[in-house]
Amino acid sequence: MSFESLRTQLNEAATAFSDGPGALEGILLGMVDDVDRAVREPLEIFPVCHHSPASAVAMARRLRDKQPKVIYLELCEDMAPLLTELRNCRLPVAVQAFSSEVDGFPADWAPLSVVAPITEASAEYQAIAYALDTPGVELVLVDRSSDHVFQWQPPETKASAEDALHGDAVGVEIGDLRPRFAELEEHLLHHGKVRHWSEWWHQYVELPLGDSDHDTYRQVMFLIGSLFRRLAPGDPHRVRVDEDRERYMWTRMREHLAASGADPAECLYVCGAFHAASRVAEFGVEGTDGFVISPRSATKWQHGLIPSSHAAIEAQFGLAPGSVSIAATEWAKNLKRTKVKPFQLAGQAGGKKARKQPALPGPVAEPTTADQLSGFLQRPPVLDRLDEAELLGWSVEIVRAARRNGYLASTADAIAVFETSILLAGMRDRARPTPYDFQDAAVTCIEKDVVPGRRDVRRLVEIMMGGDRIGQVGYDALPPLARDVHDRLAPLNLKLQQRGVQRALLDITSQPELEACSNLLWMLRYLLPHASARPIMGERKLGERPIQESWDLALGTHQRSLIELGYEGVSVEQVVEQRLRRSAYDPQATTATVLEAVEDAIRYLHSPRLAGELGTRALEVLSGERTVDGAPEVLKRSRRLLAYYRTNEPVLPQWIESFVRTGYAHYCTLLPTAFTEEEAGVDQVAAMLGFLFSMESLALSLGCDRTQLELAVAQSHPEEPSKVALLWAAQVHLGRLSRAELRARCDELLSNPLSLPSYPRYLSGFVHALDPVPSLVDFVVETMSNAFAHLPDPLLLPWLPSLISTLRSRGAQFVPLLVKEAGRLFPGRLPALDEWVPPWLDEPAPVAVRTRTGQGLALLAAHPETCDAVAALLGCEGSWQAAPGGVALLNRYPDTAVALEALMS
Known part of the structure; x- marks a missing residue:
């Protein structure tokens, strides 16, 4: 057997470390069996780690060597039609399946979203670019559909990965390779003298495999996948989903081989190393066919491309901030060092100008099954020599960036960063500082007590290494709705595809055709996040037409939201x-x-x-x-x-x-x-x-x-004081209660010591009553004035904040009325306030009206001036005499008495 020597060595190691055969032996020898099984599979398996430069370089090299006719890719099978649109985008972007209305899933899961991010420095993109631009090559996606992603989800939970661009979408972890055993990861980080998993992977996998041959790369990745799989915690649901995915993919591949008649030797299966080391019975082209794929639900799925970013990918895969940017930098260095020519889709936005691909060499021999692991595992680590020019350039650039961001950095700091990077690398048993060593050194030497600007030094290093690159979906790859939006906003003469905020000025009076743009912008304001279309000047009210408007537009920044609108309609x-x-x-x-x-x-x-x-x-x-x-x-x-x-x-x-x-x-x-x-x-x-x-x-x-x-x-009988005041106001409006009776009730409340504590609540009720009965505004001013005049300070002062909050929240529209009424009643100058008498206190006492003629005559005799005025109006002449004479005068002109009685009644 090709791995017999490795089995013997691991068996002896297990016996020595565990005082005899046992669980450790089973794990170590089982890993060798997994590698042996994967290597011997007739359909070549290419294990990858997502966004790994080493995997991307190995993939590009293998594609040029093998020239496969069929590529099976671990990606949701329903996303296949979208891949041709990648040439219209600037990477990174994500392939998305979206559904706003669910049928067959819990309603609280809606909307459903599945994303698969793709970067240029990934093995998956190399395989896609090769398959789409090479005549006669077929690309087949074999992973479960987006519908099955949620079918296999526990009903009580909805997995999500929160980040800036992918939102609450379920991320399809293509090529995910990370230990699920927390103690194992902690052990690796501790003994590797690194801070996080991204740094460990870069140091102990990326660098050693960057220059390895194809056989060694495959076997090492098989071994890592088997190790992480066998040491994963026994979560029954997670294990079942992993195994069902593998059964699904091998079932789909065998179906395609049977239908197309393709030769397995001319095919390549690209999957995560975790799934490459599979032990299911369906594994391989000779595996069993007992797995039944369930039908999809009735949920209608929409598919499209959305912009992604390095930060979004890091959040989805749990990577350290900046690790994907560092991987992109490492990818460029690997290409320059190895002279490997990567594959790129013709016309790819954001890439170099597409050149004619050189003719591929003839196919090479199939990979060997000989043991390459023993030599790799026994070989001491290669200590790269220090690249002083690269490190010096980093040190100078970070000091320059720090100065631009407000740090008091100098040449001495650049020297300190250079030397500290070498020191930290030596403490961590490596001769050549990695970007992570340099980042730690820069933070130590430049960042003192405070951060003067928006960005700290760690963030500046991430930007210097490539930054958070954000992708963009091209116009041709947008859904019809998004393209229609860009077409209808063309009169604004703005570059809406660009990221950032742009100002749009709409003078609709002089350019009536811009009213259509205004209508569209207000609808986008209603549908999209407010930052994507924000009005600066102008508003949309019922029955009003716009005259001039000003908008801040950021449709390029919020491109994903606009794209997802296209999933809901045309x-x-x-x-x-x-x-x-x-x-x-x-x-x-x-x-x-x-x-x-x-x-x-x-x-x-x-x-x-x-x-x-x-x-x-x-x-x-x-x-x-x-x-x-x-x-x-x-x-x-x-x-x-x-x-x-x-x-x-x-x-x-x-x-x-x-x-x-x-x-x-x-x-x-x-x-x-x-x-x-x-x-x-x-x-x-x-x-x-x-x-x-x-x-x-x-x-x-x-x-x-x-x-x-x-x-x-x-029928209303409230007890709460504010509601009682509302009822009184309603009775006044209906004529069931006079103003005088209402004033008397309020005076009674003020004169009763027991009702004084609740008087502010009555007054709050009157303030609320201004809405249904606005004619009471003068009475409210009167009651508020009486309250300020008669309420003791222990009651008045605690009530003032609640009065102000009531006026601000509920009675804001009535404050101008109250102020206007108070301005009419109160004196305009301060000196006049001392002699001012409130009009509600200066009113004469009401006079009872008597209806009998004799009583009316007596009243006229008591007020002769009133009788003289009425007599003058009626044209009567005469003079007043003694009381009997006055009575005689009235008897002489009885019409005067009757008219006066009518006026007073």
């Missing part, structure tokens, strides 16, 4: 309509949310048809509501809609008339309960009264009965 208008319907017909929708959808349908779509449909839905929701929590919002939106229709339509729509009738009866029914329930606050009750009083004239003209409102108010 035009922005269609997506807006779908969103509005979804919001209105949601089971948790309230009347306020449906009315908001009606407003948005008018503002963004100018669609009377949709507004009428959603308005009918609002009527249905209102009829079924049994609480008044949303009454303030319903009042505000119904008033706004009513004002819009009255000024812009010849007649009111049928739905809004029905809404007013239903709302009038609905709130009359709930009013007595709302006055007494603790759950209903004073805001809600005031809003109900506001709806009833402001819509009363329209409701009565539509056939409602005012008696219903009067009965509702009569």
Whole structure:
């Protein structure tokens, strides 16, 4: 056997370390069996690690040597049609499967999203570029579909990887290779004298395999995958998913081989090293065929390309910040050192100008099954000599970058970084400092106590090594909706594909054609994150047309959000309509949310048809509501809609008339309960009264009965002081309570020591009553003045903050009325305040009116000037005499007494 010598050595090592055969022997010898099995497979397996420069270089070299006719790639099989669009993008980008409406999965999982990021420094991209640009080569994706990704997900959880660009999408970890055994990773980091896994992989795998031959590369990757697999924790679900993926892929490959008649010797299977060391019965072209692939669910999937970034990939795979940028730098160095010519899609955006690919050499011999591991494992590590020019360039560049970012760095710091990098590398048993050693040295020597700017030194090193490169999807690879958006915004003359913020100025008065751009921007404002389209000047209100607007646009920065809109429809208008319907017909929708959808349908779509449909839905929701929590919002939106229709339509729509009738009866029914329930606050009750009083004239003209409102108010018996004040205001509005009686009740509260502590709450109720009964503004000023005059400081001072917050949050629109009324009543100059008497205290006492003629005559005798004035108006002549004479005068002109009685009654 080719690996017999290695088996013997590992068996002796296991016996020595564990005092006899046992578990360790089983693990070590099992790893050799995994390698032997994978190496002997007729269909060549190419194990990779995602975003590994060593894997990418080995892949490019092997593709030129072997020239396979079929490439099987570990990637979701339903993503295959998208790969040809990669040539229209600037890497890194991610292939995405997206579904906003689920069918067959828990509803709270929506939206579903699966992403597979692709960078130029990855073996997968090399395989894709080779297959797509080489005639006669077929690329077959064999991994589970996006639908199966969620079918195999535990029902109680939804895995996600939070990051800046990929959001809560489930990341497909192509070529993921990291120990799942925490103790093993900790052991490797400790003895490797490194801080994190990315640094360990760079030092002990990337560098040794960078110059190795193909056989050694394969066997080492098989061995690492087997080690991590056998030492993984026994999570039953994770193990089952891993094995089912392997069964799925080998089943798909055997199906393709049988259907196409391809020769396994001319095929190449690219997968993660973790899955290459598989032990399932379906492994290999001669494996069993017992695995049954379940059908896909009824969920409809949309597919597209979205921009990715180095930071997003690092978050998805749990890598250290900056590691993918360092890998990209290492990829460029490997190509220069090894003279390997990488594959690149013709016309690839962001790459070098495509040149004609040179003719590939003839196929070489198949990889050997001879043992290459023994020599590799026994070979001492090669200590690369110090590249002083490279390290010196790094040191000078980081000092220059630090100065630009506010650090007081000097030439001495550059020297210190240079020497410290060498020192740290020596302490970690390596002669040549790695980028991680240099990063630690730069932080130690340059970053002192504080960070003067936005970026710390560690971030500056990451930028210097390549930075967080963000990909871009080209125009031709965008979905139809996104392309339509760019076409319709073309009159703005902006480069919307570029990242960053751009200012758009719209003078619609002089350029009426820009109104279409304005309408589209407001819809994008509604659909996309606010940072993608932010209005600086201008607003969109019901019934108003734009004149001039100014926008900050960042559609290139938020390209993913725009692309995902294309998964929901073919035009922005269609997506807006779908969103509005979804919001209105949601089971948790309230009347306020449906009315908001009606407003948005008018503002963004100018669609009377949709507004009428959603308005009918609002009527249905209102009829079924049994609480008044949303009454303030319903009042505000119904008033706004009513004002819009009255000024812009010849007649009111049928739905809004029905809404007013239903709302009038609905709130009359709930009013007595709302006055007494603790759950209903004073805001809600005031809003109900506001709806009833402001819509009363329209409701009565539509056939409602005012008696219903009067009965509702009569049946209301609140106990909470603020609600009592609201009830009094309602009674004043209905004529059930006079101003004098209301003032007397307030004076009684102020004169009663027991009611003084609750008086501020009565006053808060009066402030809320300004909405339903705005005619009480003078009375509210009066009651507030009396409160400031009579309430003791222990009650007045704690109440002031609540009064201010009430006026700010609920009565902001009435503050100008209160100020105007106070300005009318109070003196305009400070000296006059000392002699000022409030008008409500200066009013004469009311005089009782008597209706009998004799009593009226006595009253006239007591006030002769009134009689003289009335006599002059009537043209009567005469003079006053003694009391009997006066009575005689009145008897002579009885019409005067009758007219006076009529005036006073």
